[in-house]
Amino acid sequence: MKTRKLSSAGIRRLSQYYRYLSASESAGREFVFSDDLAKATEHTAAQVRRDLTTHVNIGVPGKGYDVHKLKSILKNLLGKDKIWNVILVGVGNLGSALLGYKGLQEHQFNVVAAFDNDLRKIGRQIDNVPIKDILELKSSLRQLEARLAIVAVPASSAQEVVNLLVEAGIEAILNFAPTKLVVPKGIQLQNVDLSIELDRLCYLLENPLHCRHK
Amino acid sequence: MKTRKLSSAGIRRLSQYYRYLSASESAGREFVFSDDLAKATEHTAAQVRRDLTTHVNIGVPGKGYDVHKLKSILKNLLGKDKIWNVILVGVGNLGSALLGYKGLQEHQFNVVAAFDNDLRKIGRQIDNVPIKDILELKSSLRQLEARLAIVAVPASSAQEVVNLLVEAGIEAILNFAPTKLVVPKGIQLQNVDLSIELDRLCYLLENPLHCRHK
DNA sequence: GAATGTGAAAATCTTCACAGCT
DNA sequence: AGCTGTGAAGATTTTCACATTC
16 A cells, blocks of 8 residues: 555546445445445446555455445545635636535535625625625735636636635635636646536537447 | 547537637638637647547648638537437426527427426426426327436435436437446436536636646 | 455556648 | 657556455
């Protein structure tokens, strides 16, 4: 067991395992096999074991993995053992949906404030989250104690917003705007690009020649 | 130039190139270098050339790639040269946001109808899209001429909805519910899992030791 | 007996580096 | 001169297969 830097796909798999473990735990199961995890996440048993042994050796030959133990290890590994305060910038369609999205809470993200530049929105609340003036960003970030920002503004103003965020001292950004953003070294940037997913689906519709499994 | 089956990451890159080409076209550029594409998408020039030559050889040494030509080839390759009729199931927070999302139109997706089981929503319209009773799905799908469905219902009812869709004759599903879905062979399924993105960001916050570039 | 952990092989993906074209 | 296209090398990811452990 040697802790390695995880690839993006590796993190995704761990996240999928984690979800299955949560479900198994709720169902009252105490042990799962690598094969169960594989079937549930559409990977192979060998892949699952390889992924897990990279971080931890708690498998019991003939018996499998202790659900509770493994879950808590992955939880820790994925940083899900803390609550992160987060601000949201851009309260349009997508931003509003995100404010109402329960998954954020479930993933230990606590939205402490939203920011927009639309005077009709500023001062109101959505799902108990106050909407503030983007101009107040810099002055209020510190006391909000948020290290992470979700950007849900149009592509055309995304870079501008990101610059403001960086200047205000944010450390990580989850970007939903379909555009390339430039951030200084040291700032974590993660893009969620629906456009690319749509393109991918388009491609699959055009080229449905993939076999799902062998 | 031999057409190869594209990996998921490969499709993503082509999609990114496509976007840059669109921007370049709007800006009036006629040629781009592999190096331009690389910088814009954060890959390497060699990677770009490798990706492109897999599908087409239109690069001119010393001059680069014809923006218009390359764009239209990628457009075709990605299936973006057609308009797809699509239905949306689940008009909650996320579903409503998607109905208002202009990216769908821009990506040649035409939402022809939405379905829900909430009587308060059925019969209304959002952004000119009529909301219908999910019970009418099977009887109305054919005349809607949609091969693709977007699923934006809670995880707990997603499989049920997918079964209905498959029974009604849908061919492809874009799933936003954070759960594993089972579909018959031949049905294309693409998951957009925000949970996994959030987990990934969490991990990056915890382990900020990655260097962005070499 | 049954499933794990893991070297080693296989497959896949990325980069190098340079011949060849314009 | 400058950039493409591409064999070959290098790196990484995935799978195989089996000795090991419970």
